[in-house]
Structures are given as structure tokens and as C-alpha cells.
Amino acid sequence: MDLTRLPRSFGATLPDWVLEELTHSPTVLPTHADRMELALRLAARNPLEGSGGPFAALVVDTATGELVSAGVNLVLSSGLSAAHAEITALSLAQTRIGDWDLGATGAPDRELVVNWRPCAQCYGAVLWSGVKRLVIAGEGPEVEHLTGFDEGPMREDWAEQLRRRGVEVVIGVRREQAVSMFAEYGRVAVERGLTVYNARGGA
Template sequence: MDVSRMPCSYGARLPEWVIEELAAAPATLPTDADRMALAHRLAARNPVEGSGGPFAALVVDTDSGELLAAGVNLVLDSRISAAHAEIVALSLAQTRVGGWDLGAAGSPRRELVVNWRPCAQCYGAVLWSGVRRLVIAGEGPELEQLTGFDEGPMRADWSEQLELRGIAVTSGVLRERAVEVFGEYRRMTVERGLTVYNARGAG
């Protein structure tokens, strides 16, 4: 077998504009609103920059408010369908701490902050990441209705399943701003012809 053309690694890198946004952010984000406001800012800018959809996620030390890592949706930028904001943020946080378990014994409590309920893929990533809390702006049909994305089949008791596994769920943090960002994205898809990369829906 000729393996010379077979890829042996893959990955994604945060765009420079995200790094600049993070450099200008406070060193700590003490409240849920502070954390979500940064996620919304990154999510709103992401499609404008052409990186991917209007999604952003943060991994934060729950008690101190220290930001460990941030991610935006990089599907278009990386050409990797799995490069959702949650996956990017969790992977970068795990890289930073040097381990796959963000909830390992002796480590601080860490949480994932996302500008909407995770999709089917990212729900699984939350389960296995080791975070002890999930903070979301909201849940419901607005995301799919406004953006055209297919979030996949989610079980009705998704939050209860997280709670059973020791992951607390907080919803409704700056929800109205999340819906505004999705509405802005919808306008951009019409005006600029943006690619809605996952819009097939159920067959």
C-alpha cells in the first residue's frame, strides 16, 4: 500500500482575530453574564470573518473565573466538519492542562460556556470532557429556524443525563442576545450568500 499521500495528522488553529479578542478580554470573567458576553462577541464576529457558523465556546475555571481556552466554529476555516466551537475549546483546554480529563482528581472545577445548547456531536463531547458545569444561553428551535443548521437528534432528557453524570446545567444566560446573533447571521446568509454547511436535515 502506498501511504505517501495519506494524511497522518489533522487539526485547527484559532484565527488571529480570536487571539486579538482574547488578548483584549479581562484576565478573569467572574459571572455567567461576563463569560457569555465574551462568547456572544466571538460568535457574532465568526461568520463575518469567514471562519464558520455563529458559535463560540469557552472553558472557564468555575470558581476563579480564569479563562482556560476559547473556541469558535472553524468548520469552513479548517475544512473539518467536527471543528465546532465546543470541540475546539475543549481540545485547546485539554492541550493546555496536558490531559484529556478536565475533571481529573485534584483539578479545579471547570465549565463549558456556549452560546446555545450543544448539537448532537458536541453533547457527546461535553459528556466525556470532564467539565463539571455547562452554561448555555438557551435552547429551543430558534437556532435551527434562524440559521438553517441541523443540530441533529437530541434526546429530550439531555440535561438530566448530564446532571446524572455530575455535570450541572445552567440555561438562559443572555438568551436574547443569542437569538439576535442568529438573526444577524440569517441576514448575512441572504446578503452575502454565506455557506450553511450543515443544512440537510432529516431525510
């Protein structure tokens, strides 16, 4: 085997259009509704730009509302199955502060804002990231029914497990808006032939 051909790095890059969206948004988002509004706007645009699925996430300073990072699902544009919105946002926040622990001693409390409950993969990422709060638009089968994505096996007491580990969970911020966005994505995906990726069964 030629070891020089083995990859030694991997990564994903936030598309320029995300920064364009952020230039039209305040950098301080005072309320959960404000934060979710931005996440939903990014999530709705993401599949139309070819980056990945209709998912976005923000890391926000809980007390001040300052935006620390923003991420969208980059699975299609990066070719990496792990490049979900939560992973992207958490990784960019960790890169920005120069620390893997977003909840280190002396650091401000930070929260992750996502336009639906994290999938099985991102649930673990939230757990290990150090964020002190998870804010989601909703939970339930709507995402899978409306979009065709597989969110993976999640234990029923997932929120309680996070709370036991010091992560506050807020559910139901702009839920109806999120469900409407997923329904619209499902319609557009069929009309335009957008890729709904699933390694176990295709689109």
C-alpha cells in the same frame, strides 16, 4: 496503495482575530453573564471572518473565572466537520493543561460556556470532557429556524442525562441577546451569501 500518501495527522488553528478579541477582554470573567458576553462576541464575529458558523465556546475555571481556553466554529476554515466551537475550546483546554480529563481528581472545577445548546456531536464531547458545568444561552428551535443549521437529533432529557453524570447545566444566560445574534446572522448570511453548511442537503 501508496501508504505514504495516507494522512497521519489533522487539526485546526484558532484564527488570529480571536486572540485579538481576547486582548480586549479581561482574562478573569467573574459571572456567567460576563462569560457569555465574550462567547457571544466571538460567535457574532466568526462567520464574518469566514471561519465557520456563529458559534463560540469558552472553558473557564468555575471558582476563579479565569479563562482557560476559547474556541470558535472552524468548520469552514479547517475543512473539518467536527471542528465545532465546543470541540475547539475543549481540545485547546486539554492541550493547555496536558490532560484529556478536565475534571481529574485534584483539578479545579471547569465549565464550558456556549452560546446555545450543544448539537448532537458536541453533547457527547461535553459528556466525555470532564467539565463539571455547562452554561448555555438557551435551547430550542431558534438556531435552526434563524440560521438554517441542523443541530441533529437530541433526546428531550439531554440536560438531565448530563446532571446524572455530574455535569451541572445552567440554561438561559443572555438568551435574548443570543437569539438576536442568530437572527442577525440569518439576515447577513442571505445578504452576503455566507455558507450555511449541511452535508445532507447543502445550504
